[in-house]
Amino acid sequence: MRRDPIADGASPRKRESKVEAAVSHLTGKLRGLADVRSPTDAEEPILGGGVRSSIFGWLAEINAADELAAVGIKPRSTALLSGPPGCGKTTLAHHLSARLGVPLVCVGAENIFGKYLGESEGNIAKLFDTLALADTSAVILIDEIDAIGAKRSDETGGGATSARNSMLTVLLRRIEEFKGVLVAATNRPDSLDPALWRRFGMQIVVDLPDDDARFAILKRYGMPFDFGDDAIEILTDLTDGAAPSLLRQLMEGVKRSLVLGDRIRQPATTAAGTFATIIAQSKPHPDYEPPPLWQNPSLVSKLQDLPWPPKREGV
Numbered sequence: 515m516r517r518d519p520i521a522d523g524a525s526p527r528k529r530e531s532k533v534e535a536a537v538s539h540l541t542g543k544l545r546g547l548a549d550v551r552s553p554t555d556a557e558e559p560i561l562g563g564g565v566r567s568s569i570f571g572w573l574a575e576i577n578a579a580d581e582l583a584a585v586g587i588k589p590r591s592t593a594l595l596s597g598p599p600g601c602g603k604t605t606l607a608h609h610l611s612a613r614l615g616v617p618l619v620c621v622g623a624e625n626i627f628g629k630y631l632g633e634s635e636g637n638i639a640k641l642f643d644t645l646a647l648a649d650t651s652a653v654i655l656i657d658e659i660d661a662i663g664a665k666r667s668d669e670t671g672g673g674a675t676s677a678r679n680s681m682l683t684v685l686l687r688r689i690e691e692f693k694g695v696l697v698a699a700t701n702r703p704d705s706l707d708p709a710l711w712r713r714f715g716m717q718i719v720v721d722l723p724d725d726d727a728r729f730a731i732l733k734r735y736g737m738p739f740d741f742g743d744d745a746i747e748i749l750t751d752l753t754d755g756a757a758p759s760l761l762r763q764l765m766e767g768v769k770r771s772l773v774l775g776d777r778i779r780q781p782a783t784t785a786a787g788t789f790a791t792i793i794a795q796s797k798p799h800p801d802y803e804p805p806p807l808w809q810n811p812s813l814v815s816k817l818q819d820l821p822w823p824p825k826r827e828g829v
């Protein structure tokens with residue numbers, strides 16, 4: 515793997531301006547083909563122990579490329595992230611790019627598909643050629659890769675089928691040849707073509723958060739309000755099965771009511787009433803079973819004896 519020219523050696527300020535230059539360079543070159551994000555905008559996802567240690571090990575491997583090369587092995591450079599929507603696949607890829615100090619290049623199926631024969635293959639080629647020519651490293655994220663890399667079909671005759679198969683062949687070859695770090699994300703790992711599945715050095719499952727992770731996520735997105743550990747504990751139980759994105763929506767909605775209250779006609783008079791309003795306005799993803807609070811909103815009554823409103827830290 516190519517060593518990262520951005521992260522090596524330079525002072526922090528110099529490094530940051532180099533990274534920003536790389537972000538704008540790639541943004542210009544990849545307009546319409548990818549969304550380029552700066553590593554400085556990344557957030558760290560709160561993840562279960564298994565995923566955390568996989569990522570920790572992977573970063574150590576990438577950073578020790580020279581030592582590994584000395585004994586004849588290469589660090590793994592590709593990973594497939596799978597798991598339900600809103601659990602942090604995109605956030606994790608961005609965090610990874612931040613840890614490597616390079617931009618994240620996000621490519622979605624909508625960027626690849628073209629109307630004309632051969633257009634999709636052309637888009638894939640242009641993406642990888644541009645990255646190979648750019649004098650900078652990046653992490654590529656191919657989002658919803660199942661849309662591009664569904665199982666190939668043997669059916670003959672269908673023009674759409676053969677176009678799909680040829681696109682997948684191009685993608686497989688390009689992933690194989692790519693020299694940097696490549697991550698793909700999918701909610702439907704089962705539908706991926708087996709050859710594509712095998713191309714990834716690591717398979718990481720980013721699943722719905724367990725109790726400890728939900729506790730930490732609720733607390734993070736409740737900040738700077740201190741709801742108290744008792745309240746967060748109750749919410750942790752009542753949100754079993756919720757994705758982090760839904761937990762974020764819930765806590766941010768409550769904070770909005772706490773700050774704007776009467777002005778948005780959502781006075782945050784009681785804990786139960788405030789949470790009930792936000793629950794009614796947010797919907798769990800239809801792909802999974804709704805958490806208890808959404809199945810039975812009257813469970814908010816469990817919050818009624820809590821001290822309210824929560825204290826705002828630093829005020």
Ligand SMILES: Nc1ncnc2c1ncn2[C@@H]1O[C@H](COP(=O)(O)OP(=O)(O)O)[C@@H](O)[C@H]1O
Nearest residue numbers: 559560561599600601602603604605758759762
């Ligand atoms: N594990 C997590 N920890 C903290 N926040 C998360 C986590 N997963 C998702 N989020 C938040 O939910 C939103 C959607 O997450 P995203 O990474 O796009 O999920 P996915 O790519 O798996 O659909 C983001 O705003 C992110 O901040």
Ligand SMILES: [Mg+2]
Nearest residue numbers: 603604657699
């Ligand atoms: Mg995503």
